[in-house]
Amino acid sequence: MERLAATIAARKGADPDSSWTAKLLAKGPEKCAEKFGEEAIEAIIEAVKGDRERLTAEAADVLYHLLVMLAARDVTLAEVLAELDRREGVSGLAEKAARG
Template identity: 45%
Template sequence: MSDILMKLANVLEARKGVDKGTSYVASLYAGGLDAILKKIDEEASETVNAAKTGDRQQIVHETADLWFHTLVLLAHQGLGPADILRELERRLGTSGLEEKARRKTHKVDGKPPDKSKS
């Protein structure tokens, strides 16, 4: 199942060196982080709206758009699907409440702890 994510990640990585006039993804990279985040926000809203309608095909379509643009963000940040899959695997079998509590103890004011003070 994750093969398609890895293939897509490779394509997204290759688009980093392409002229923005010839590639949608390259144009997102050229727009920088804010352009990518704006697109993710748009796709997330469209996914929510699709879910509210209950149209399964539209939910799948909009979720695919959201995942795609999230993969663009990951690539922009030097990350990829493997990083997310590892984190999901780490969480598998952990209670959601336990995981949430663990995150709270590792954050101060919504931010990760400052490791430079350790």
């Protein structure tokens, strides 16, 4: 994941004609978010259908598009991982209650 996040970050300033990632990022954060949502829905569909192979492929797409969406808003994988670390050992119910 860290290698993928670094590749995505490196493509931020690349020519959109040379890279799918650069093309997505050039379309702006809203388009990146839309694409992430589309991929998430496709993963949900495969999870419901029970097709492990297709779910695996769609999950990979979700992770890639999540990282692109984060990069579009200058949120790093390290920041997300730090948030997960902060939550470790905290009850999921208590954590949700703390968020309001």
